[in-house]
Amino acid sequence: MGSEGGPQASEEPLGDYAGLGGRGMTSAIIATEVPPLCHPLGEENKLVVAPGMLSGSHAAQSGRVSVGCKSPLTGGIKEANAGGQGAQVQARLGYAAIVLEGKPKDDTLYKVFINKDGVEIIPDNSLKMMGNYDLIDKIKTEYGEKVACISIGQAGEMKMTAASIAFTDMEQRPTRHAGRGGVGAVMGSKGVKVIVLDDSEMPARLPKDAEKFKAANKTFVQGLKKHPITGEGLPAYGTNILTNVINEAGALPTHNFQTGRFDGVGNISGEAQSEIMTSRGGKVAKGCHKGCVIQCSGIYNDKDGNYLTKRTEYETVWAHGGNCGIDDMDTVAMLDRLDDDFGLDTIEMGATIGVAMEAGLAKFGDGEAAINLLKEVGKGTPLGRILGSGAAVTGQVFGVERVPVVKRQALPAYDPRSVQGIGVTYATSTMGADHTAGYAVTANVLGVGGSVDPLKPEGQIELSRNLQIATATIDATGFCLFIAFAILDQEDTFNAMLGMLGAFTGQELTGDDFVALGKKILDYERDFNARAGFTAKDDRLPGFFKTEALPPHNVTFEVKDEDLDQVFNW
Numbered sequence: 001m002g003s004e005g006g007p008q009a010s011e012e013p014l015g016d017y018a019g020l021g022g023r024g025m026t027s028a029i030i031a032t033e034v035p036p037l038c039h040p041l042g043e044e045n046k047l048v049v050a051p052g053m054l055s056g057s058h059a060a061q062s063g064r065v066s067v068g069c070k071s072p073l074t075g076g077i078k079e080a081n082a083g084g085q086g087a088q089v090q091a092r093l094g095y096a097a098i099v100l101e102g103k104p105k106d107d108t109l110y111k112v113f114i115n116k117d118g119v120e121i122i123p124d125n126s127l128k129m130m131g132n133y134d135l136i137d138k139i140k141t142e143y144g145e146k147v148a149c150i151s152i153g154q155a156g157e158m159k160m161t162a163a164s165i166a167f168t169d170m171e172q173r174p175t176r177h178a179g180r181g182g183v184g185a186v187m188g189s190k191g192v193k194v195i196v197l198d199d200s201e202m203p204a205r206l207p208k209d210a211e212k213f214k215a216a217n218k219t220f221v222q223g224l225k226k227h228p229i230t231g232e233g234l235p236a237y238g239t240n241i242l243t244n245v246i247n248e249a250g251a252l253p254t255h256n257f258q259t260g261r262f263d264g265v266g267n268i269s270g271e272a273q274s275e276i277m278t279s280r281g282g283k284v285a286k287g288c289h290k291g292c293v294i295q296c297s298g299i300y301n302d303k304d305g306n307y308l309t310k311r312t313e314y315e316t317v318w319a320h321g322g323n324c325g326i327d328d329m330d331t332v333a334m335l336d337r338l339d340d341d342f343g344l345d346t347i348e349m350g351a352t353i354g355v356a357m358e359a360g361l362a363k364f365g366d367g368e369a370a371i372n373l374l375k376e377v378g379k380g381t382p383l384g385r386i387l388g389s390g391a392a393v394t395g396q397v398f399g400v401e402r403v404p405v406v407k408r409q410a411l412p413a414y415d416p417r418s419v420q421g422i423g424v425t426y427a428t429s430t431m432g433a434d435h436t437a438g439y440a441v442t443a444n445v446l447g448v449g450g451s452v453d454p455l456k457p458e459g460q461i462e463l464s465r466n467l468q469i470a471t472a473t474i475d476a477t478g479f480c481l482f483i484a485f486a487i488l489d490q491e492d493t494f495n496a497m498l499g500m501l502g503a504f505t506g507q508e509l510t511g512d513d514f515v516a517l518g519k520k521i522l523d524y525e526r527d528f529n530a531r532a533g534f535t536a537k538d539d540r541l542p543g544f545f546k547t548e549a550l551p552p553h554n555v556t557f558e559v560k561d562e563d564l565d566q567v568f569n570w
Protein backbone atom coordinates (compact mmCIF):
# COMPACT_ATOMS: atom_id res chain seq x y z
CA MET A 1 0.00 0.00 0.00
CA GLY A 2 1.58 3.27 -1.10
CA SER A 3 0.54 6.88 -0.58
CA GLU A 4 1.15 8.79 -3.79
CA GLY A 5 -2.13 10.29 -5.03
CA GLY A 6 -3.97 8.51 -2.21
CA PRO A 7 -3.23 5.05 -0.90
CA GLN A 8 -2.89 2.27 -3.45
CA ALA A 9 -2.71 -1.47 -3.17
CA SER A 10 -0.36 -3.62 -5.18
CA GLU A 11 0.48 -7.32 -5.19
CA GLU A 12 4.07 -8.51 -5.45
CA PRO A 13 5.61 -11.97 -5.84
CA LEU A 14 7.49 -13.23 -2.80
CA GLY A 15 10.88 -13.49 -4.48
CA ASP A 16 13.58 -14.15 -1.88
CA TYR A 17 10.95 -14.31 0.86
CA ALA A 18 9.27 -17.41 -0.61
CA GLY A 19 8.85 -20.18 1.93
CA LEU A 20 9.12 -17.90 4.94
CA GLY A 21 6.27 -17.38 7.38
CA GLY A 22 5.40 -15.61 10.62
CA ARG A 23 8.39 -14.15 12.42
CA GLY A 24 10.71 -15.47 9.70
CA MET A 25 8.83 -13.35 7.17
CA THR A 26 8.40 -10.21 9.30
CA SER A 27 11.99 -10.08 10.53
CA ALA A 28 13.43 -10.76 7.05
CA ILE A 29 11.37 -7.95 5.49
CA ILE A 30 12.04 -5.44 8.25
CA ALA A 31 15.78 -6.19 8.43
CA THR A 32 16.10 -6.01 4.64
CA GLU A 33 13.82 -3.12 3.72
CA VAL A 34 13.48 -0.76 6.69
CA PRO A 35 16.33 1.69 7.40
CA PRO A 36 17.24 0.92 11.05
CA LEU A 37 17.69 4.59 11.90
CA CYS A 38 14.32 5.70 10.52
CA HIS A 39 11.60 7.20 12.70
CA PRO A 40 9.23 4.37 13.67
CA LEU A 41 6.20 6.52 12.85
CA GLY A 42 7.66 7.85 9.60
CA GLU A 43 7.10 6.81 6.03
CA GLU A 44 10.20 4.60 5.86
CA ASN A 45 8.93 2.17 8.48
CA LYS A 46 6.77 -0.75 7.35
CA LEU A 47 4.13 -2.77 9.15
CA VAL A 48 4.18 -6.42 8.11
CA VAL A 49 1.42 -8.90 9.00
CA ALA A 50 2.47 -12.48 8.25
CA PRO A 51 0.65 -15.74 9.06
CA GLY A 52 2.83 -18.73 9.96
CA MET A 53 4.15 -21.29 7.49
CA LEU A 54 1.33 -23.72 8.26
CA SER A 55 -1.47 -21.18 8.86
CA GLY A 56 -4.51 -21.70 6.66
CA SER A 57 -3.93 -25.47 6.57
CA HIS A 58 -5.61 -28.17 8.68
CA ALA A 59 -2.62 -28.39 11.03
CA ALA A 60 -3.66 -28.18 14.68
CA GLN A 61 -2.58 -25.06 16.60
CA SER A 62 -1.34 -23.30 13.46
CA GLY A 63 -3.26 -20.02 13.66
CA ARG A 64 -0.63 -17.65 14.98
CA VAL A 65 0.24 -14.47 13.16
CA SER A 66 3.31 -12.23 13.43
CA VAL A 67 3.28 -8.45 13.21
CA GLY A 68 6.63 -6.83 12.48
CA CYS A 69 8.02 -3.29 12.24
CA LYS A 70 10.62 -1.03 13.79
CA SER A 71 9.22 -0.58 17.29
CA PRO A 72 8.32 2.91 18.49
CA LEU A 73 8.74 1.63 22.06
CA THR A 74 12.17 -0.02 21.86
CA GLY A 75 13.63 1.58 18.73
CA GLY A 76 14.64 -1.92 17.61
CA ILE A 77 13.08 -4.61 15.48
CA LYS A 78 9.72 -5.95 16.65
CA GLU A 79 7.75 -9.11 16.17
CA ALA A 80 4.51 -9.23 18.13
CA ASN A 81 2.58 -12.47 17.94
CA ALA A 82 -1.16 -13.07 18.21
CA GLY A 83 -3.84 -15.73 17.92
CA GLY A 84 -7.36 -15.19 16.65
CA GLN A 85 -8.74 -15.93 13.22
CA GLY A 86 -6.56 -13.51 11.23
CA ALA A 87 -3.71 -15.88 10.36
CA GLN A 88 -5.97 -18.65 9.03
CA VAL A 89 -8.11 -16.30 6.97
CA GLN A 90 -5.22 -14.24 5.55
CA ALA A 91 -3.34 -17.42 4.60
CA ARG A 92 -6.39 -18.87 2.83
CA LEU A 93 -6.69 -15.65 0.88
CA GLY A 94 -3.19 -16.40 -0.38
CA TYR A 95 -1.28 -13.51 1.18
CA ALA A 96 1.95 -14.56 2.90
CA ALA A 97 2.34 -10.96 4.07
CA ILE A 98 0.35 -7.75 4.15
CA VAL A 99 2.74 -4.81 4.16
CA LEU A 100 1.61 -1.27 5.03
CA GLU A 101 4.18 1.25 3.85
CA GLY A 102 4.55 4.97 3.20
CA LYS A 103 2.49 7.56 5.03
CA PRO A 104 -0.84 9.21 4.18
CA LYS A 105 -0.71 12.88 3.19
CA ASP A 106 -3.54 13.90 5.54
CA ASP A 107 -5.39 12.53 8.56
CA THR A 108 -8.00 10.55 6.62
CA LEU A 109 -8.63 7.18 8.25
CA TYR A 110 -8.86 4.08 6.03
CA LYS A 111 -10.20 0.58 6.16
CA VAL A 112 -8.73 -2.11 3.96
CA PHE A 113 -11.00 -4.87 2.63
CA ILE A 114 -9.48 -8.05 1.21
CA ASN A 115 -11.40 -10.94 -0.34
CA LYS A 116 -11.00 -13.42 -3.20
CA ASP A 117 -11.30 -10.59 -5.73
CA GLY A 118 -8.44 -8.50 -4.34
CA VAL A 119 -7.79 -5.49 -2.12
CA GLU A 120 -9.80 -2.30 -1.65
CA ILE A 121 -8.66 0.71 0.37
CA ILE A 122 -11.64 2.74 1.54
CA PRO A 123 -11.58 6.10 3.37
CA ASP A 124 -13.90 6.00 6.40
CA ASN A 125 -13.60 8.83 8.91
CA SER A 126 -16.73 7.59 10.72
CA LEU A 127 -14.41 5.08 12.44
CA LYS A 128 -12.30 7.76 14.11
CA MET A 129 -11.58 7.21 17.81
CA MET A 130 -13.79 4.15 18.05
CA GLY A 131 -12.87 1.46 20.56
CA ASN A 132 -12.20 -1.99 19.15
CA TYR A 133 -15.50 -3.46 20.39
CA ASP A 134 -17.75 -0.80 18.78
CA LEU A 135 -15.59 -0.85 15.68
CA ILE A 136 -15.97 -4.60 15.17
CA ASP A 137 -19.74 -4.38 15.76
CA LYS A 138 -19.92 -1.76 12.99
CA ILE A 139 -17.78 -3.82 10.65
CA LYS A 140 -20.00 -6.86 11.26
CA THR A 141 -23.13 -4.97 10.25
CA GLU A 142 -21.35 -3.93 7.04
CA TYR A 143 -19.47 -7.09 6.09
CA GLY A 144 -21.30 -9.89 7.91
CA GLU A 145 -20.55 -12.35 10.66
CA LYS A 146 -17.81 -14.32 8.95
CA VAL A 147 -15.00 -11.84 8.33
CA ALA A 148 -11.83 -11.63 10.44
CA CYS A 149 -10.57 -8.19 11.49
CA ILE A 150 -7.20 -6.68 12.33
CA SER A 151 -7.72 -3.33 14.04
CA ILE A 152 -6.54 -0.58 16.35
CA GLY A 153 -8.41 1.26 19.08
CA GLN A 154 -7.97 4.83 20.27
CA ALA A 155 -4.43 4.17 21.53
CA GLY A 156 -3.18 3.19 18.07
CA GLU A 157 -4.81 6.22 16.48
CA MET A 158 -3.09 8.42 19.09
CA LYS A 159 0.19 6.60 18.24
CA MET A 160 0.89 5.60 21.82
CA THR A 161 3.89 3.35 22.31
CA ALA A 162 1.81 0.89 24.37
CA ALA A 163 -0.72 0.49 21.53
CA SER A 164 -1.56 -3.02 20.33
CA ILE A 165 -3.18 -4.47 17.21
CA ALA A 166 -6.33 -6.53 17.81
CA PHE A 167 -7.26 -9.74 15.96
CA THR A 168 -10.81 -11.02 16.22
CA ASP A 169 -11.37 -14.44 17.76
CA MET A 170 -13.79 -17.20 16.71
CA GLU A 171 -16.75 -15.22 18.10
CA GLN A 172 -15.60 -12.11 16.20
CA ARG A 173 -14.53 -10.25 19.31
CA PRO A 174 -11.33 -8.17 19.35
CA THR A 175 -9.68 -10.16 22.13
CA ARG A 176 -6.42 -11.45 20.67
CA HIS A 177 -3.67 -8.87 20.47
CA ALA A 178 -0.27 -8.43 18.95
CA GLY A 179 0.46 -6.54 22.10
CA ARG A 180 4.05 -5.65 22.47
CA GLY A 181 6.28 -2.84 21.30
CA GLY A 182 3.72 -0.29 20.10
CA VAL A 183 2.82 -2.04 16.84
CA GLY A 184 -0.62 -0.38 17.03
CA ALA A 185 1.03 3.05 16.85
CA VAL A 186 2.72 2.07 13.58
CA MET A 187 -0.63 0.94 12.12
CA GLY A 188 -2.08 4.27 13.29
CA SER A 189 0.76 6.16 11.60
CA LYS A 190 -0.19 4.46 8.32
CA GLY A 191 -3.76 5.80 8.69
CA VAL A 192 -5.29 2.31 8.75
CA LYS A 193 -7.98 1.62 11.36
CA VAL A 194 -8.97 -1.87 10.32
CA ILE A 195 -8.12 -4.59 7.81
CA VAL A 196 -11.18 -6.72 7.03
CA LEU A 197 -10.47 -10.22 5.69
CA ASP A 198 -13.13 -12.29 3.96
CA ASP A 199 -12.01 -15.77 2.85
CA SER A 200 -15.40 -16.89 1.46
CA GLU A 201 -14.93 -19.43 -1.33
CA MET A 202 -11.24 -19.80 -0.55
CA PRO A 203 -10.11 -23.37 0.22
CA ALA A 204 -7.76 -24.50 2.98
CA ARG A 205 -4.07 -24.64 2.03
CA LEU A 206 -3.20 -28.21 1.14
CA PRO A 207 -0.05 -30.17 2.03
CA LYS A 208 2.25 -31.62 -0.60
CA ASP A 209 1.91 -35.08 1.00
CA ALA A 210 -1.64 -35.35 2.35
CA GLU A 211 -1.38 -38.84 3.91
CA LYS A 212 1.86 -38.13 5.73
CA PHE A 213 0.54 -34.78 6.90
CA LYS A 214 -2.64 -36.30 8.27
CA ALA A 215 -0.76 -39.02 10.14
CA ALA A 216 1.73 -36.56 11.64
CA ASN A 217 -1.09 -34.20 12.66
CA LYS A 218 -2.84 -37.07 14.43
CA THR A 219 0.27 -38.00 16.42
CA PHE A 220 0.89 -34.33 17.18
CA VAL A 221 -2.65 -33.85 18.56
CA GLN A 222 -2.35 -37.03 20.64
CA GLY A 223 0.91 -35.69 22.05
CA LEU A 224 -0.72 -32.38 23.03
CA LYS A 225 -3.61 -34.18 24.67
CA LYS A 226 -1.44 -36.56 26.71
CA HIS A 227 0.91 -33.90 28.17
CA PRO A 228 -0.37 -32.72 31.57
CA ILE A 229 0.07 -29.02 30.80
CA THR A 230 -1.36 -28.88 27.27
CA GLY A 231 -3.88 -31.69 27.85
CA GLU A 232 -5.18 -30.78 31.31
CA GLY A 233 -3.77 -27.66 32.98
CA LEU A 234 -4.23 -25.12 30.19
CA PRO A 235 -7.78 -26.15 29.17
CA ALA A 236 -8.96 -26.29 32.80
CA TYR A 237 -7.42 -23.09 34.13
CA GLY A 238 -5.97 -21.23 31.15
CA THR A 239 -2.53 -19.69 31.40
CA ASN A 240 -3.65 -18.29 34.74
CA ILE A 241 -2.87 -21.71 36.18
CA LEU A 242 0.53 -20.06 36.65
CA THR A 243 -0.57 -17.52 39.27
CA ASN A 244 -0.41 -20.04 42.13
CA VAL A 245 2.64 -21.82 40.69
CA ILE A 246 4.75 -18.67 40.21
CA ASN A 247 3.63 -17.21 43.53
CA GLU A 248 4.67 -20.43 45.24
CA ALA A 249 8.05 -20.16 43.50
CA GLY A 250 8.45 -16.67 45.02
CA ALA A 251 8.64 -15.14 41.56
CA LEU A 252 5.32 -13.29 41.19
CA PRO A 253 6.38 -9.63 40.89
CA THR A 254 4.25 -7.80 43.43
CA HIS A 255 3.80 -4.06 44.11
CA ASN A 256 5.98 -3.05 41.17
CA PHE A 257 8.61 -5.76 41.65
CA GLN A 258 9.11 -5.15 45.38
CA THR A 259 8.40 -8.74 46.51
CA GLY A 260 7.91 -12.15 44.90
CA ARG A 261 4.72 -13.20 46.67
CA PHE A 262 1.26 -11.64 46.75
CA ASP A 263 -1.06 -12.12 49.74
CA GLY A 264 -4.23 -11.80 47.64
CA VAL A 265 -3.25 -14.48 45.15
CA GLY A 266 -6.11 -16.85 46.08
CA ASN A 267 -8.72 -14.46 44.67
CA ILE A 268 -7.12 -14.10 41.24
CA SER A 269 -5.69 -17.57 40.65
CA GLY A 270 -6.68 -19.68 37.65
CA GLU A 271 -8.65 -21.94 39.97
CA ALA A 272 -10.68 -18.99 41.36
CA GLN A 273 -11.12 -17.52 37.88
CA SER A 274 -12.48 -20.79 36.43
CA GLU A 275 -14.92 -21.11 39.31
CA ILE A 276 -16.25 -17.59 38.67
CA MET A 277 -16.51 -18.25 34.93
CA THR A 278 -18.43 -21.48 35.42
CA SER A 279 -20.79 -20.09 38.05
CA ARG A 280 -21.75 -17.17 35.78
CA GLY A 281 -22.46 -19.27 32.69
CA GLY A 282 -19.19 -18.35 30.96
CA LYS A 283 -17.11 -20.87 29.09
CA VAL A 284 -14.03 -22.65 30.37
CA ALA A 285 -11.78 -24.01 27.62
CA LYS A 286 -12.15 -22.73 24.11
CA GLY A 287 -9.77 -21.96 21.29
CA CYS A 288 -8.93 -18.49 20.01
CA HIS A 289 -8.95 -19.83 16.45
CA LYS A 290 -10.29 -22.83 14.61
CA GLY A 291 -8.00 -25.84 14.91
CA CYS A 292 -6.79 -25.11 18.46
CA VAL A 293 -6.94 -28.31 20.51
CA ILE A 294 -5.27 -27.00 23.68
CA GLN A 295 -8.00 -24.40 24.26
CA CYS A 296 -6.49 -22.15 26.91
CA SER A 297 -9.06 -19.41 26.28
CA GLY A 298 -12.62 -19.00 27.59
CA ILE A 299 -15.41 -16.53 28.26
CA TYR A 300 -15.58 -14.39 31.41
CA ASN A 301 -19.03 -12.98 32.20
CA ASP A 302 -19.83 -10.14 34.59
CA LYS A 303 -21.95 -10.53 37.75
CA ASP A 304 -25.14 -10.34 35.66
CA GLY A 305 -24.01 -13.13 33.36
CA ASN A 306 -23.24 -10.86 30.41
CA TYR A 307 -20.03 -11.17 28.39
CA LEU A 308 -17.23 -8.99 29.77
CA THR A 309 -14.00 -10.33 28.30
CA LYS A 310 -12.15 -13.48 27.29
CA ARG A 311 -10.51 -15.70 29.92
CA THR A 312 -7.94 -13.17 31.05
CA GLU A 313 -4.44 -14.56 30.62
CA TYR A 314 -1.83 -15.04 33.31
CA GLU A 315 0.34 -12.12 32.15
CA THR A 316 -2.62 -9.77 32.35
CA VAL A 317 -3.85 -11.12 35.68
CA TRP A 318 -0.36 -10.56 37.06
CA ALA A 319 0.12 -7.13 35.45
CA HIS A 320 -3.14 -5.66 36.64
CA GLY A 321 -3.42 -7.94 39.70
CA GLY A 322 -0.41 -8.74 41.87
CA ASN A 323 1.85 -6.13 40.31
CA CYS A 324 -0.67 -3.42 41.27
CA GLY A 325 -1.71 -5.14 44.52
CA ILE A 326 -5.24 -5.74 43.16
CA ASP A 327 -6.87 -8.99 44.29
CA ASP A 328 -10.33 -8.64 42.76
CA MET A 329 -10.94 -10.78 39.65
CA ASP A 330 -13.76 -8.58 38.31
CA THR A 331 -11.52 -5.51 38.47
CA VAL A 332 -8.73 -7.36 36.66
CA ALA A 333 -11.22 -8.58 34.02
CA MET A 334 -12.52 -5.02 33.54
CA LEU A 335 -8.96 -3.70 33.07
CA ASP A 336 -8.40 -6.46 30.50
CA ARG A 337 -11.60 -5.47 28.68
CA LEU A 338 -10.56 -1.79 28.65
CA ASP A 339 -7.08 -2.65 27.34
CA ASP A 340 -8.62 -4.70 24.51
CA ASP A 341 -11.09 -1.93 23.71
CA PHE A 342 -8.58 0.96 23.69
CA GLY A 343 -6.06 -1.34 21.97
CA LEU A 344 -3.31 -1.50 24.59
CA ASP A 345 -0.68 -4.04 25.62
CA THR A 346 -1.85 -5.43 28.97
CA ILE A 347 1.70 -6.17 30.16
CA GLU A 348 2.92 -2.66 29.41
CA MET A 349 -0.15 -1.07 31.00
CA GLY A 350 -0.01 -3.19 34.16
CA ALA A 351 3.67 -2.40 34.60
CA THR A 352 2.97 1.27 33.91
CA ILE A 353 0.19 1.50 36.48
CA GLY A 354 2.50 -0.26 38.96
CA VAL A 355 5.12 2.44 38.36
CA ALA A 356 2.41 5.14 38.64
CA MET A 357 1.33 3.64 41.97
CA GLU A 358 4.89 3.71 43.22
CA ALA A 359 5.00 7.37 42.15
CA GLY A 360 1.94 8.04 44.34
CA LEU A 361 -0.67 8.56 41.60
CA ALA A 362 -2.78 5.84 43.24
CA LYS A 363 -2.43 3.41 46.12
CA PHE A 364 -1.37 -0.18 45.53
CA GLY A 365 -4.52 -2.29 45.68
CA ASP A 366 -6.91 0.48 44.62
CA GLY A 367 -8.75 -1.15 41.71
CA GLU A 368 -11.05 1.79 41.04
CA ALA A 369 -8.07 4.14 40.76
CA ALA A 370 -6.39 1.73 38.32
CA ILE A 371 -9.52 1.70 36.13
CA ASN A 372 -9.63 5.50 36.21
CA LEU A 373 -5.97 5.76 35.21
CA LEU A 374 -6.59 3.43 32.28
CA LYS A 375 -9.61 5.48 31.20
CA GLU A 376 -7.34 8.55 31.07
CA VAL A 377 -5.33 6.66 28.45
CA GLY A 378 -8.41 5.91 26.36
CA LYS A 379 -9.45 9.57 26.49
CA GLY A 380 -5.97 10.77 25.60
CA THR A 381 -5.71 13.32 28.40
CA PRO A 382 -2.18 14.63 29.07
CA LEU A 383 -1.82 12.13 31.96
CA GLY A 384 -3.27 9.39 29.73
CA ARG A 385 -0.75 10.18 27.01
CA ILE A 386 2.09 9.76 29.51
CA LEU A 387 0.75 6.44 30.79
CA GLY A 388 0.06 5.24 27.24
CA SER A 389 3.72 5.81 26.48
CA GLY A 390 4.58 2.92 28.79
CA ALA A 391 6.48 2.23 32.00
CA ALA A 392 9.81 3.76 30.96
CA VAL A 393 8.32 7.16 30.11
CA THR A 394 6.01 7.12 33.14
CA GLY A 395 8.94 6.36 35.44
CA GLN A 396 10.94 9.16 33.87
CA VAL A 397 8.13 11.71 34.11
CA PHE A 398 7.35 10.93 37.76
CA GLY A 399 10.91 10.34 38.96
CA VAL A 400 10.66 6.65 39.85
CA GLU A 401 13.87 4.64 40.04
CA ARG A 402 12.37 1.14 40.15
CA VAL A 403 11.27 0.92 36.54
CA PRO A 404 11.12 -2.68 35.25
CA VAL A 405 12.06 -2.33 31.56
CA VAL A 406 14.69 -3.62 29.14
CA LYS A 407 15.16 -1.69 25.90
CA ARG A 408 12.28 0.43 27.28
CA GLN A 409 9.82 -2.50 27.13
CA ALA A 410 8.18 -3.62 30.40
CA LEU A 411 9.11 -6.89 32.06
CA PRO A 412 6.41 -9.57 32.12
CA ALA A 413 5.18 -11.74 34.99
CA TYR A 414 8.27 -13.53 36.32
CA ASP A 415 10.80 -11.80 38.54
CA PRO A 416 14.25 -12.38 37.05
CA ARG A 417 15.81 -12.67 40.51
CA SER A 418 13.77 -15.79 41.31
CA VAL A 419 13.76 -17.14 37.73
CA GLN A 420 17.27 -16.24 36.57
CA GLY A 421 16.91 -17.99 33.21
CA ILE A 422 14.03 -15.75 32.18
CA GLY A 423 16.18 -12.80 33.33
CA VAL A 424 18.73 -13.80 30.68
CA THR A 425 15.97 -13.79 28.06
CA TYR A 426 14.62 -10.42 29.22
CA ALA A 427 18.08 -8.89 29.08
CA THR A 428 19.22 -10.24 25.75
CA SER A 429 16.13 -10.73 23.61
CA THR A 430 16.09 -8.69 20.41
CA MET A 431 12.57 -7.64 21.39
CA GLY A 432 13.17 -5.97 24.76
CA ALA A 433 11.90 -7.72 27.90
CA ASP A 434 9.76 -10.56 26.54
CA HIS A 435 8.93 -13.84 28.27
CA THR A 436 7.78 -15.51 25.05
CA ALA A 437 11.20 -14.98 23.40
CA GLY A 438 12.80 -17.77 25.44
CA TYR A 439 10.54 -19.13 28.16
CA ALA A 440 13.10 -20.41 30.66
CA VAL A 441 10.31 -20.80 33.23
CA THR A 442 10.00 -24.29 31.70
CA ALA A 443 13.20 -25.78 33.16
CA ASN A 444 13.54 -23.20 35.96
CA VAL A 445 10.12 -23.74 37.56
CA LEU A 446 7.90 -26.18 35.68
CA GLY A 447 10.34 -29.07 35.28
CA VAL A 448 9.65 -29.15 31.54
CA GLY A 449 12.56 -29.89 29.17
CA GLY A 450 14.91 -30.61 32.11
CA SER A 451 15.61 -28.80 35.35
CA VAL A 452 17.87 -25.80 36.06
CA ASP A 453 17.98 -24.20 39.55
CA PRO A 454 16.06 -20.91 39.13
CA LEU A 455 17.95 -19.10 41.88
CA LYS A 456 21.47 -19.70 40.57
CA PRO A 457 23.25 -18.32 37.49
CA GLU A 458 24.67 -21.68 36.37
CA GLY A 459 23.14 -23.12 33.21
CA GLN A 460 20.92 -20.12 32.47
CA ILE A 461 22.81 -18.84 29.41
CA GLU A 462 22.56 -22.17 27.58
CA LEU A 463 18.93 -22.58 28.61
CA SER A 464 17.91 -19.15 27.36
CA ARG A 465 20.00 -19.47 24.17
CA ASN A 466 18.42 -22.80 23.19
CA LEU A 467 14.93 -21.57 23.95
CA GLN A 468 15.40 -18.29 22.07
CA ILE A 469 16.50 -20.25 18.99
CA ALA A 470 13.63 -22.76 19.21
CA THR A 471 11.09 -20.00 19.85
CA ALA A 472 12.15 -18.00 16.80
CA THR A 473 11.44 -21.08 14.68
CA ILE A 474 8.10 -21.85 16.33
CA ASP A 475 7.07 -18.21 15.80
CA ALA A 476 7.80 -18.73 12.09
CA THR A 477 5.71 -21.89 11.77
CA GLY A 478 2.42 -20.39 12.97
CA PHE A 479 2.18 -22.90 15.81
CA CYS A 480 0.98 -21.56 19.14
CA LEU A 481 3.97 -21.36 21.48
CA PHE A 482 2.15 -23.50 24.05
CA ILE A 483 3.00 -26.57 22.00
CA ALA A 484 6.50 -26.08 23.47
CA PHE A 485 5.55 -27.91 26.67
CA ALA A 486 4.73 -31.08 24.76
CA ILE A 487 7.53 -30.94 22.17
CA LEU A 488 10.19 -30.26 24.81
CA ASP A 489 9.12 -33.25 26.90
CA GLN A 490 7.97 -35.75 24.26
CA GLU A 491 10.25 -36.69 21.39
CA ASP A 492 7.43 -38.26 19.36
CA THR A 493 5.47 -34.99 19.51
CA PHE A 494 8.53 -33.00 18.38
CA ASN A 495 9.08 -35.43 15.51
CA ALA A 496 5.40 -35.25 14.56
CA MET A 497 5.70 -31.45 14.35
CA LEU A 498 8.73 -31.78 12.06
CA GLY A 499 6.77 -34.36 10.05
CA MET A 500 3.89 -31.94 9.54
CA LEU A 501 6.23 -29.21 8.32
CA GLY A 502 8.01 -31.63 5.99
CA ALA A 503 4.80 -33.13 4.58
CA PHE A 504 3.30 -29.69 4.08
CA THR A 505 6.24 -28.10 2.27
CA GLY A 506 7.47 -31.26 0.55
CA GLN A 507 10.93 -30.76 2.03
CA GLU A 508 12.08 -32.97 4.89
CA LEU A 509 12.97 -30.93 7.94
CA THR A 510 15.49 -32.22 10.48
CA GLY A 511 16.11 -31.05 14.02
CA ASP A 512 19.23 -29.27 12.71
CA ASP A 513 17.14 -27.41 10.10
CA PHE A 514 14.79 -26.35 12.89
CA VAL A 515 17.72 -24.88 14.85
CA ALA A 516 19.28 -23.28 11.76
CA LEU A 517 16.04 -21.43 10.94
CA GLY A 518 15.83 -20.00 14.47
CA LYS A 519 19.43 -18.80 14.30
CA LYS A 520 18.83 -17.19 10.92
CA ILE A 521 15.85 -15.25 12.25
CA LEU A 522 17.78 -14.10 15.33
CA ASP A 523 20.69 -13.06 13.07
CA TYR A 524 18.34 -10.84 11.04
CA GLU A 525 17.05 -9.25 14.24
CA ARG A 526 20.45 -8.79 15.90
CA ASP A 527 21.80 -7.25 12.71
CA PHE A 528 18.90 -4.77 12.52
CA ASN A 529 19.30 -3.80 16.17
CA ALA A 530 23.08 -3.33 15.80
CA ARG A 531 22.51 -1.00 12.85
CA ALA A 532 19.84 0.83 14.92
CA GLY A 533 22.56 1.55 17.51
CA PHE A 534 22.06 -1.21 20.08
CA THR A 535 25.18 -2.49 21.85
CA ALA A 536 25.97 -4.88 24.70
CA LYS A 537 24.94 -2.24 27.25
CA ASP A 538 21.34 -2.60 26.01
CA ASP A 539 21.39 -6.32 26.86
CA ARG A 540 21.16 -5.64 30.59
CA LEU A 541 18.51 -5.65 33.31
CA PRO A 542 17.85 -2.45 35.26
CA GLY A 543 20.34 -1.97 38.10
CA PHE A 544 17.88 -2.57 40.95
CA PHE A 545 17.63 -6.25 40.07
CA LYS A 546 21.33 -6.56 40.98
CA THR A 547 21.20 -4.51 44.18
CA GLU A 548 17.76 -5.14 45.75
CA ALA A 549 17.28 -8.66 47.12
CA LEU A 550 13.81 -10.06 46.40
CA PRO A 551 11.80 -11.65 49.22
CA PRO A 552 11.01 -14.44 49.99
CA HIS A 553 14.27 -15.96 48.68
CA ASN A 554 16.23 -12.71 49.19
CA VAL A 555 18.17 -13.12 45.97
CA THR A 556 19.53 -10.69 43.40
CA PHE A 557 20.12 -11.33 39.69
CA GLU A 558 23.48 -13.05 39.60
CA VAL A 559 24.20 -13.75 35.92
CA LYS A 560 27.36 -11.84 34.94
CA ASP A 561 27.38 -9.25 32.16
CA GLU A 562 30.17 -11.04 30.29
CA ASP A 563 28.08 -14.21 30.30
CA LEU A 564 25.04 -12.33 28.93
CA ASP A 565 27.26 -11.30 26.03
CA GLN A 566 27.72 -14.98 25.13
CA VAL A 567 24.03 -15.78 24.54
CA PHE A 568 24.23 -15.25 20.77
CA ASN A 569 27.77 -16.55 20.42
CA TRP A 570 27.20 -19.76 18.52
Ligand code: SF4
Pocket residue numbers: 061083084286287288289292293294295296297480481482
Ligand atom coordinates in the same frame (compact mmCIF):
# COMPACT_ATOMS: atom_id res chain seq x y z
S1 SF4 B 1 -3.70 -22.61 23.21
FE1 SF4 B 1 -4.60 -20.65 23.74
S2 SF4 B 1 -3.32 -19.07 22.74
FE2 SF4 B 1 -2.82 -21.08 21.82
S3 SF4 B 1 -4.11 -21.16 20.01
FE3 SF4 B 1 -5.27 -22.15 21.66
S4 SF4 B 1 -6.54 -20.57 22.65
FE4 SF4 B 1 -5.02 -19.55 21.32
